[in-house]
Amino acid sequence: MLSYMTKIRVWLCVLVACKITLALNNGLALTPPMGWLAWQRFRCTIDCDTFPDECVSEQLFMTTADLLVSEGYDKVGYKYVVIDDCWMMHNRTADGKLQADEKRFPHGIKALADYVHSKGLKFGIYESVGTKSCEGYAGIKGYEKIDAQTFAEWGVDYVKLDGCYTDERNMDTNFPQFGKYLNETGRPMIYSCCWPFYQEGKGMQVNYTLVSQSCNLWRNYGDIQESYASLFDVLDNFAVKQDIWAQYAGPGQWNDPDMLLIGNFALSHEQSQTQMALWAILAAPLFMSNKLSTVQPNFKKILQNTEVIGVNQDKLGIQGKRIYKDQGIEIWTKPVEPKEIEHYSYAIAFVSRRTMGTPFSYNITLNNLGLNNPNGYKIKNLYDDNTTVKILKPDSLLKVKVNPSGVVLIRANIISKYDYIHGPYF
Ligand SMILES: *[C@@H]1O[C@H](CO)[C@@H](O)[C@H](O)[C@H]1NC(C)=O
Numbered sequence: 241m242l243s244y245m246t247k248i249r250v251w252l253c254v255l256v257a258c259k260i261t262l263a264l265n266n267g268l269a270l271t272p273p274m275g276w277l278a279w280q281r282f283r284c285t286i287d288c289d290t291f292p293d294e295c296v297s298e299q300l301f302m303t304t305a306d307l308l309v310s311e312g313y314d315k316v317g318y319k320y321v322v323i324d325d326c327w328m329m330h331n332r333t334a335d336g337k338l339q340a341d342e343k344r345f346p347h348g349i350k351a352l353a354d355y356v357h358s359k360g361l362k363f364g365i366y367e368s369v370g371t372k373s374c375e376g377y378a379g380i381k382g383y384e385k386i387d388a389q390t391f392a393e394w395g396v397d398y399v400k401l402d403g404c405y406t407d408e409r410n411m412d413t414n415f416p417q418f419g420k421y422l423n424e425t426g427r428p429m430i431y432s433c434c435w436p437f438y439q440e441g442k443g444m445q446v447n448y449t450l451v452s453q454s455c456n457l458w459r460n461y462g463d464i465q466e467s468y469a470s471l472f473d474v475l476d477n478f479a480v481k482q483d484i485w486a487q488y489a490g491p492g493q494w495n496d497p498d499m500l501l502i503g504n505f506a507l508s509h510e511q512s513q514t515q516m517a518l519w520a521i522l523a524a525p526l527f528m529s530n531k532l533s534t535v536q537p538n539f540k541k542i543l544q545n546t547e548v549i550g551v552n553q554d555k556l557g558i559q560g561k562r563i564y565k566d567q568g569i570e571i572w573t574k575p576v577e578p579k580e581i582e583h584y585s586y587a588i589a590f591v592s593r594r595t596m597g598t599p600f601s602y603n604i605t606l607n608n609l610g611l612n613n614p615n616g617y618k619i620k621n622l623y624d625d626n627t628t629v630k631i632l633k634p635d636s637l638l639k640v641k642v643n644p645s646g647v648v649l650i651r652a653n654i655i656s657k658y659d660y661i662h663g664p665y666f
Pocket residue numbers: 329331332333334
């Protein structure tokens with residue numbers, strides 16, 4: 241029998257021709273999760289003598305938690321502090337439990353989770369579904385139930401489960417199984433799965449229905465690396481696969497193009513704005529992986545741009561797509577609220593992949609972008625502090641100037657027919 245909510249969804253779906261999926265239903269990650277994840281910037285740095293403030297240690301995560309709060313990142317949504325690989329010992333305790341490296345985590349994981357919670361933040365941890373983690377530490381295979389229980393006892397709020405040291409053909413069983421054990425602990429934990437990435441890598445057909453019913457988010461493609469080329473390798477792959485992947489994104493279930501590189505070594509200011517804009521368009525999980533104490537103010541401003549974050553966190557949870565490539569300009573759009581029956585508002589990113597050193601002037605009508613609300617749209621440039629809101633009708637030209645490797649990110653909110661009844665809009 242269809243539940244009441246399902247009936248409502250079926251009815252809504254007739255209206256907007258969407259796809260009905262059953263989410264994991266743990267009530268978590270209803271908008272893309274946000275936080276900080278150690279991997280891209282800190283990897284498996286275990287040499288604390290050479291890298292005292294960059295090694296994977298309780299100190300790193302405590303300092304990060306402190307800075308997320310003192311620098312205001314938590315207030316704009318970055319709540320999850322997530323450990324990646326290399327936190328654990330190679331062996332288990334005599335009674336089969338995972339244990340943290342005793343030198344780098346002398347107070348243990350529970351104490352660290354308590355500290356993170358004391359800051360009003362959430363705490364995440366990493367494991368791998370196979371016999372070992374990707375870096376060769378203890379994996380969960382054979383200990384799934386006890387590990388799920390241990391994570392719950394430690395106060396974990398988020399689990400990233402990697403896919404090393406197992407056969408990809410078993411993933412359709414072992415990833416859902418661990419999710420079931422997490423659920424049975426009774427502790428709500430966001431479940432992040434690397435499962436599709438490994439199967440896609442082997443050229444297998446991924447069952448995204450099953451993935452999206454089992455996990456809150458999942459990695460589809462290889463690890464992002466410290467370069468603009470890597471960033472666009474990920475993005476090109478997402479664009480090529482968008483007609484398969486995007487339909488599985490929605491509240492509680494997200495495709496994950498991997499971490500934000502912003503504030504690190506490789507990306508320029510323009511390139512950082514581009515990553516932030518496109519991660520917003522893709523409704524991607526927003527996990528920084530940076531050394532928060534050294535993030536320069538202009539990068540911090542990009543990371544804390546609440547209007548761009550607002551596009552990412554839009555309640556509809558629709559993953560945007562690349563709709564045009566023209567003269568080295570890519571146009572990516574994402575339907576967002578407010579919407580009125582068939583008319584959505586939109587975020588529109590004009591991304592320059594041109595290499596000539598001057599800004600490029602580009603124009604297109606709203607019609608041509610699929611924006612045809614007869615009353616028009618309020619147009620705002622989200623990266624321009626001095627922007628004024630303009631009103632454009634569907635046949636008006638939207639004109640932008642895009643810097644090389646930069647982006648212009650526009651928000652176009654529909655003007656409701658009721659706004660005309662009740663007088664001027666603003
Ligand atoms: C785990 O390994 C450590 C050091 O490698 C050793 O001291 C300890 O006895 C081992 N514990 C178990 C339960 O085997």
